[in-house]
Every structure is written in C-alpha cells, then in structure tokens.
Amino acid sequence: WYMIPEIAASGEMRIYHSTSFPYDWEVASVPDKFKNVHFADPMIYQKIDTTYMWVNIDNKLRLYYTANLLGEWTEHPMSPVHNTLQDCRPASTVYTYGGGFCSVHKILNMDMEQV
Secondary structure, eight states, rough: EEOOOOOTTTTTEEEEEEETTEEEEEEEOOOOBBBBBOEEEEEEEETTTEEEEEEEEEEEHHHHHSSSTTTEEEEOOOOOOOOOSOOOOSSOOOEETTTTTSSEEOOOOOSSOOO
C-alpha cells in the first residue's frame, strides 16, 4: 500500500509505503521534481501502466504522469489542465464509470494528446 497525504505545508511530495497496513508507514520516495514546491490535494489514478496525478500548484490544476510511482514524474503536455481552481479542485478518488473516468468532475478523455 502507498499513500500521498496532504502536502501543502511540507513543501515537498512524500510518497509513503505501509510496512504494516494500516498502522505503520515509512517514506518510500521524495521525487526531486516536487522538492521545494508548495502544492496541495494530490489525486492519483493508475491507468494500465501509467500513473497520473492531478495537483494544485499555485492555484492551477496541473497533471503529471509516471511509469513508476517511485520514479521520475513528467508534466503532461496539456498541463495545466485548468488555470483556476474556482470551479475545479483535485483531492478525490478517480474511478471508471460508463466507459469513462470520473471524479468530482467527469474526465472525458485522458491520454498524451488530450485530457
């Protein structure tokens, strides 16, 4: 089991791994790309062999992806996917429904050319 808790105050993204779920957790990774970056509300979704993360950075909804949760993250070519958080915000669970992806807002499509 892995988790990325609320991270706004720490200034870095910490990925934790459970050594004895759900009681014991240790830091598994602190990706270099996310050191000294203040962001909030990470939302993770794994689609086949790619893990996606929506996150609030400077009040913009940004999207990153990786082939390895503990490896290097890349910003999606369409990021930021929203330039204000007034009507969208990450921090929920992404799930599949009716052949598409949903969270609080419906995600119509997700690949390397569009979101």
